[in-house]
Structure formats: structure tokens, C-alpha cells
Amino acid sequence: PKVLADIVESVVAAVYVDCEFDLKYLWQVIRGLLEPIITLESLPLQPVTMLFELCQKQGKQVDIKHWRKIDKNICSIYVDGQLIATCTSDQKDIARLNAAKEALAKLDKSIGSDMGIVCEVNEMNEIEAAKQKLHELCDKKKWPKPSYRIEKEEGPAHGRKYVCSVEIETEGDKLYMVGDEKSRVKEAENSAASSMIHSLVQSDYL
Structure with missing residues (x-):
């Protein structure tokens, strides 16, 4: 106001x-x-947008279908042709949002099961506590600890922005990922770790 x-x-x-x-x-x-200061990178994404972005990162195809049954709107979401979620509501948009939330929850669990550790994804499609999760994953795989580095630091003292990278060593390979721009180094490192985990899930390393 x-x-x-x-x-x-x-x-x-x-x-x-x-x-x-x-x-x-x-x-x-x-x-x-x-x-907490609201910036472009911290604004929550709409669930449907989150779903499409998450599936795009994993190379998956999303198909959303709507229909009506008597006085109810029904929305079903398919990922790679497989039914993931179905929700009903008096309003079409609400059914779509709820179905997207349910689909995201199931996909989040699948990421964790792929790695053998528990993972949750936030509003920015980034894995919560990704730095810790990546450390756990490397330890489980008996890989060396991840190495982080600040790739970019810019802006005035009161509005500094950071971009961090992370590098891990697997059996015979070195993998390198860069995260999104953040207002704190810890958040930038977490973003890089999240990108690395998503990349590992999509690859043959897990």
C-alpha cells in the first residue's frame, strides 16, 4: 500500500x-x-513455467491436456508420453496449476532417486542445499570433493553480484558447470552445484 x-x-x-x-x-x-531483497533471480516462477524449464533441462517432453467432465475442469500432464499428474477444479487455470505442482513434486522425487539421495527443488528450479547434496554424491561415488571458484564479481558494494563455477572429477573425466548470477557467494555456489547435479542426472555418470 x-x-x-x-x-x-x-x-x-x-x-x-x-x-x-x-x-x-x-x-x-x-x-x-x-x-530478503527481491531480485529477478529470486522471484518465484509459476509452476507451469517451472515444469517446462525442469523438463527442458532433462531433455523431456511435456504435454498438457484439458477437458471437461460434467461441471469440472480436468487437467492431465504427460512427460515423455507417461501420465504424471491429473487434477480437477471448477476453474481451468486452477486445475492446470495444481497438476503442474503435482507433476513437479513427482519429478523432484525422481531426481533424488536417480542420485540415491533426497533432493527437493525450489521455486527457481534449483536443488535445495545443492552444494551439500553434491558433496554427498561425490562421497558416495568416491570422487574427489567438488572445487568451487568465483567466475564473475561485479556491481557496487551494496549490490554485488556473483557467478560461481564448480568442477568435479569422475573416473577419468573432469566436469565443469557454471551457475546463475546471485547476490551472495554461497547462493552462487549452490546454483553451480544445482546445475552440476542436473547435468549428472541427464548423463550416464549416475
């Missing part, structure tokens, strides 16, 4: 004057009030 925006603006202005117009110090004070 506008009133809330006015309050925030007034607080920021008061701190700005109090710190003698020091932008760097202002940001240090205000940042804690604004976090």
Missing part, C-alpha cells in the same frame, strides 16, 4: 540526513530492513 511506501521512504530519508548524506553508511543501515 502507498502508506507503507511513504513510511519506508520517510525512514530512509531520516537515516540519510542523520548519517550526513553518506550513501554507503545508509545502505549498511537500511539493508537489514529490506532483506
Whole structure:
């Protein structure tokens, strides 16, 4: 609401004057009030979009079919020709969203079963705690520990962005993946680890 925006603006202005117009110090004070900061990479994706992106990464084909039965809308989702989820609702869009959520949940479990460890995927199609999961996977496969590196660091101090890479060694091969841009090194490393796990699932290494 506008009133809330006015309050925030007034607080920021008061701190700005109090710190003698020091932008760097202002940001240090205000940042804690604004976090978690919503950025383009942290905006939740719509479930249907998430489903298509996840399946595209895994080289799978998604087919969504709608039909009506009496007064209900029914949505069925097929992945590579196999029925994954079916949901009903009074509204077509709701049936589609619920079916996509159910399909995502089942695909998330399949990723974990492929690796032999428990995995959950967040709103950004990234595996939760991927860095830890990749470490567990390498340990299980008796591969050396993953190696992370900052590939890119840019932006002002109050809005720094990072891109990290991860490299692992398998039997006779070295695999390298780069993650998405993030506002923290830890998140960037997790993104790289998530990309590596997705790549391993799609390959013959697991």
C-alpha cells in the first residue's frame, strides 16, 4: 500500500540526513530492513513455467491436456508420453496449476532417486542445499570433493553480484558447470552445484 511506501521512504530519508548524506553508511543501515531483497533471480516462477524449464533441462517432453467432465475442469500432464499428474477444479487455470505442482513434486522425487539421495527443488528450479547434496554424491561415488571458484564479481558494494563455477572429477573425466548470477557467494555456489547435479542426472555418470 502507498502508506507503507511513504513510511519506508520517510525512514530512509531520516537515516540519510542523520548519517550526513553518506550513501554507503545508509545502505549498511537500511539493508537489514529490506532483506530478503527481491531480485529477478529470486522471484518465484509459476509452476507451469517451472515444469517446462525442469523438463527442458532433462531433455523431456511435456504435454498438457484439458477437458471437461460434467461441471469440472480436468487437467492431465504427460512427460515423455507417461501420465504424471491429473487434477480437477471448477476453474481451468486452477486445475492446470495444481497438476503442474503435482507433476513437479513427482519429478523432484525422481531426481533424488536417480542420485540415491533426497533432493527437493525450489521455486527457481534449483536443488535445495545443492552444494551439500553434491558433496554427498561425490562421497558416495568416491570422487574427489567438488572445487568451487568465483567466475564473475561485479556491481557496487551494496549490490554485488556473483557467478560461481564448480568442477568435479569422475573416473577419468573432469566436469565443469557454471551457475546463475546471485547476490551472495554461497547462493552462487549452490546454483553451480544445482546445475552440476542436473547435468549428472541427464548423463550416464549416475
